[in-house]
Amino acid sequence: MVGDSHDYLDVTRQAGNYVSMLQPARIAFIPAALLLLLTVASHCGAEVRVEKSEHGAAITIDGKPFAEYWTKNGHQPIIWPIVGPGGQKMTRQYPMGPALPGEATDHPHHRSLWFNHGVVNGKDFWKEPDPKKGPEDDNQIVHRDFEKMDSGKTGV
Numbered sequence: 001m002v003g004d005s006h007d008y009l010d011v012t013r014q015a016g017n018y019v020s021m022l023q024p025a026r027i028a029f030i031p032a033a034l035l036l037l038l039t040v041a042s043h044c045g046a047e048v049r050v051e052k053s054e055h056g057a058a059i060t061i062d063g064k065p066f067a068e069y070w071t072k073n074g075h076q077p078i079i080w081p082i083v084g085p086g087g088q089k090m091t092r093q094y095p096m097g098p099a100l101p102g103e104a105t106d107h108p109h110h111r112s113l114w115f116n117h118g119v120v121n122g123k124d125f126w127k128e129p130d131p132k133k134g135p136e137d138d139n140q141i142v143h144r145d146f147e148k149m150d151s152g153k154t155g156v
Contacts, residue, residue: 046061046062047061047062047063048060048061048066048151048152049063049151050149050150050151051149051151052146052149053068055068055069055070055071055073056068056069056070056071056077056143057069057146057149064083064087065081065083066082066083067079067080067081067082067083068080068081070096071143072142072143073096073111074095074108074109074111074128075125075128075129075139075140075141076111076114076115076116076125076140076141077114077115077141077143078096078111078112078113078114079112079113079114080096080111080112080113081093081096081112082112082113091112091113092104092110092112094108095108095111096111096112108128109126109127109128115141116141123139124139125139125141127139
């Protein structure tokens, strides 16, 4: 066993609801993956920018959208949309926006790119919470803050 579940999630009671706080070292691979992509782009002479947005932080490469980190979408932070080099969206639109023609509307917990666990301390962080069940089913993964956000040859 790698470790106890508390190594990954610190479940606290806040304002009458259970809220999970991911330990920063445990979710570092998501920003690390974006940082790797941004570093590769910067070595190719591309201008990489990260700026605060309505939903969290938007990343552009040479002025074109690349990805947006949403601090909350559903019950967790996500990265959506992710845009390929030709401008094509790399993940589906549903459930973050209206489904495109022919796009499946199953699995509403599949929100583009996200980090998640199954059951931890009796809470299922994989599925969407059931609002009818109340606080015992409230399985939020909460973004705390941005410590630093810089643009340039290397992203921070």
